[in-house]
Amino acid sequence: MSSHDAVNILMVDDQPGKLLSYEAILQPLGENLIKANSGREALDALLRNEIAVVLMDVSMPDIDGFQLADMIREHPRFQKTAIIFISAVHLTDVDRLKAYERGAVDYISVPVIPELLRAKVSVFAELFRKNQQLEALNRELEQRVLERTEELRESEAQFRSLANSIPQLAWMADSKGEIFWYNQRWYDYTGTSFQQVRGWGWKVVQHPDHVDRVVQSIQHSWSTGEPWEDTFPIRGSDGEYRWFLSRALPIHDASGQIVRWFGTNTDITERKQAEDALVKSERLAAMGRLAGIIAHEINNPLEAISNAFYLLRDHASLDEEARYYARLASEEVSRIAHITKQTLSFYRESHQSVPVSLPEILDNVLELQARRLQLNGINVDKRYDSNGIVQGFPVELKQVFLNIIGNAIQAMPEGGQLRLHLRESNARGSGRHGMLICVLDTGSGIRREDAKRIFEPFFSTKETKGTGLGLWISRGIIQKYDGYIRFRSMRLAKGNVTCFSVFIPAAGMTRPTRTAATLVA
Amino acid sequence: MPDDKFLILCVDDEENPLVLRKFLLQKAGYNVVTARSAEEAMEIAGRQDVDLVLSDYLMPGTSGAELAQQVKSHFPHLPVVLLSGVNEIPAGADVADAFLSKVEGPERLCEQIANVLSDRE
Numbered sequence: 001m002s003s004h005d006a007v008n009i010l011m012v013d014d015q016p017g018k019l020l021s022y023e024a025i026l027q028p029l030g031e032n033l034i035k036a037n038s039g040r041e042a043l044d045a046l047l048r049n050e051i052a053v054v055l056m057d058v059s060m061p062d063i064d065g066f067q068l069a070d071m072i073r074e075h076p077r078f079q080k081t082a083i084i085f086i087s088a089v090h091l092t093d094v095d096r097l098k099a100y101e102r103g104a105v106d107y108i109s110v111p112v113i114p115e116l117l118r119a120k121v122s123v124f125a126e127l128f129r130k131n132q133q134l135e136a137l138n139r140e141l142e143q144r145v146l147e148r149t150e151e152l153r154e155s156e157a158q159f160r161s162l163a164n165s166i167p168q169l170a171w172m173a174d175s176k177g178e179i180f181w182y183n184q185r186w187y188d189y190t191g192t193s194f195q196q197v198r199g200w201g202w203k204v205v206q207h208p209d210h211v212d213r214v215v216q217s218i219q220h221s222w223s224t225g226e227p228w229e230d231t232f233p234i235r236g237s238d239g240e241y242r243w244f245l246s247r248a249l250p251i252h253d254a255s256g257q258i259v260r261w262f263g264t265n266t267d268i269t270e271r272k273q274a275e276d277a278l279v280k281s282e283r284l285a286a287m288g289r290l291a292g293i294i295a296h297e298i299n300n301p302l303e304a305i306s307n308a309f310y311l312l313r314d315h316a317s318l319d320e321e322a323r324y325y326a327r328l329a330s331e332e333v334s335r336i337a338h339i340t341k342q343t344l345s346f347y348r349e350s351h352q353s354v355p356v357s358l359p360e361i362l363d364n365v366l367e368l369q370a371r372r373l374q375l376n377g378i379n380v381d382k383r384y385d386s387n388g389i390v391q392g393f394p395v396e397l398k399q400v401f402l403n404i405i406g407n408a409i410q411a412m413p414e415g416g417q418l419r420l421h422l423r424e425s426n427a428r429g430s431g432r433h434g435m436l437i438c439v440l441d442t443g444s445g446i447r448r449e450d451a452k453r454i455f456e457p458f459f460s461t462k463e464t465k466g467t468g469l470g471l472w473i474s475r476g477i478i479q480k481y482d483g484y485i486r487f488r489s490m491r492l493a494k495g496n497v498t499c500f501s502v503f504i505p506a507a508g509m510t511r512p513t514r515t516a517a518t519l520v521a
Numbered sequence: 522m523p524d525d526k527f528l529i530l531c532v533d534d535e536e537n538p539l540v541l542r543k544f545l546l547q548k549a550g551y552n553v554v555t556a557r558s559a560e561e562a563m564e565i566a567g568r569q570d571v572d573l574v575l576s577d578y579l580m581p582g583t584s585g586a587e588l589a590q591q592v593k594s595h596f597p598h599l600p601v602v603l604l605s606g607v608n609e610i611p612a613g614a615d616v617a618d619a620f621l622s623k624v625e626g627p628e629r630l631c632e633q634i635a636n637v638l639s640d641r642e
Binding site: 338 | 535537538541542544545548604606622625626627
């Protein structure tokens with residue numbers, strides 16, 4: 001509405017002559033002038049039109065001005081409508097006028113001075129116009145607020161659906177660093193509720209070894225406003241930890257103040273495992289190369305020494321005592337030879353793989369260990385549910401079971417049960433058909449802290465007796481067959497039970513591999 | 522010097538192991554002749570009636586495997602046993618009649634040689 005829009009002015013008087021004179025006086029204002037001859041006509045006009053000012057004579061025959069004003073005021077729409085009374089100044093009139101003080105009410109005494117009437121009407125008309133403009137502006141603003149709210153609601157909804165569709169865990173924190181929102185993936189992964197993890201509650205899914213560092217690094221970012229990045233494990237609903245790369249960025253308002261933080265956690269477990277495995281396999285490969293060199297350098301002189309003592313120990317010129325020393329030396333050299341053969345320079349007696357009977361191998365190993373089994377008072381219980389034929393190399397397969405069964409015997413110095421079970425099975429994962437051999441003992445068990453390390457080279461729990469290479473070599477051999485070695489150690493009320501399972505695909509190994517197995521484990 | 526003992530040609534670039542192996546084989550009842558290189562070995566094999574060649578696998582110059590190949594091409598019926606301290610069954614070792622690790626010990630060496638010779642009979 002422009003400031004020049006005309007407003008309606010209602011003039012009420014029972015005398016047409018007076019109406020005409022008011023009309024003449026007010027014409028120059030350029031407003032719309034509406035005439036009413038009675039109170040009823042006036043009410044009718046009010047209902048039909050938006051009236052800015054009512055100009056009325058106090059003394060009218062049917063309803064007088066004050067009565068009409070009361071009726072107008074009763075209507076909610078007209079409570080603020082400006083009213084100008086025209087009256088001869090009676091004392092009673094002045095008193096009654098006071099009752100209207102709160103509303104926009106004025107009066108003019110007769111005789112009417114045209115300039116005064118114009119001025120008063122004009123003020124109210126202008127006031128009405130301004131009010132109209134203000135209301136229009138308000139309505140427009142309200143509309144814009146409504147639209148904006150809707151836009152925000154939509155963009156919020158879009159943001160949440162985006163945040164729930166990304167593979168990352170995502171969250172938002174307020175300017176103080178209190179997290180007030182997580183995406184659905186966070187709840188799905190951690191199995192937590194908002195009540196548990198709001199604010200700083202997320203510490204419950206942190207790993208105890210990392211939580212202090214993480215809190216410190218995140219607090220540093222909260223206080224400096226620097227983007228945050230850290231890598232640490234987060235516990236999943238299954239109780240297992242996975243590694244996450246975590247980042248948070250501050251979101252600023254127009255004045256540059258941080259209003260909130262938006263953060264994500266990206267699962268990098270597999271990448272990390274691959275990296276770790278790479279480092280490990282590089283380390284093992286380097287160790288293998290080193291072992292190869294050492295083997296060669298040791299084996300050459302070892303053969304000469306071994307031959308020398310062999311010749312010496314029965315030499316005719318030696319007396320009994322000297323021969324005894326030579327024999328001792330010869331035996332000790334054989335021990336060295338045995339170690340290097342077992343660990344550093346494993347080789348095959350044949351280039352061609354052959355059908356190998358696992359029951360035969362196992363029986364052979366038991367026979368070799370018969371004395372120790374008897375000495376330790378160990379009961380053997382064997383069950384072969386298959387002919388157990390695999391394609392392979394008997395010597396190295398024998399070495400595997402010598403290691404595993406030998407360990408089981410050593411774990412039972414006070415006696416116990418050794419159970420061998422051979423059956424056909426399918427590999428976990430690939431589903432390949434093959435032989436599963438379980439070697440179970442009731443010995444000392446494997447400590448939880450050792451469990452992860454027992455396949456590492458040079459790791460031994462036998463203080464002096466072991467080289468720490470047995471299981472490492474065994475696993476290397478079985479891996480060449482595309483098989484696996486796994487173990488479980490359980491603490492039961494009656495004692496410990498440890499079970500090593502070896503799976504060997506029936507197809508076994510048909511191709512001769514030239515690289516010594518043990519060194520590329 | 523005609524007797525009924527087998528003549529073994531021992532080849533190694535290193536003096537001590539070569540001499541000790543020679544004594545060992547003599548004690549086991551063989552006649553032994555030694556060579557310090559593959560070239561020398563080929564030369565001896567050409568002029569003496571050798572029954573078996575026992576050679577180190579890893580030698581500077583011509584390797585034991587190459588020697589085995591040369592022996593097989595010139596004297597197809599002369600058996601070759603290769604001895605090695607390395608970790609792997611090397612390429613080209615297949616041509617030999619037997620391949621043995623040095624750490625197997627003297628008894629095993631004699632046993633292996635006896636086996637190869639008896640196969641020849």
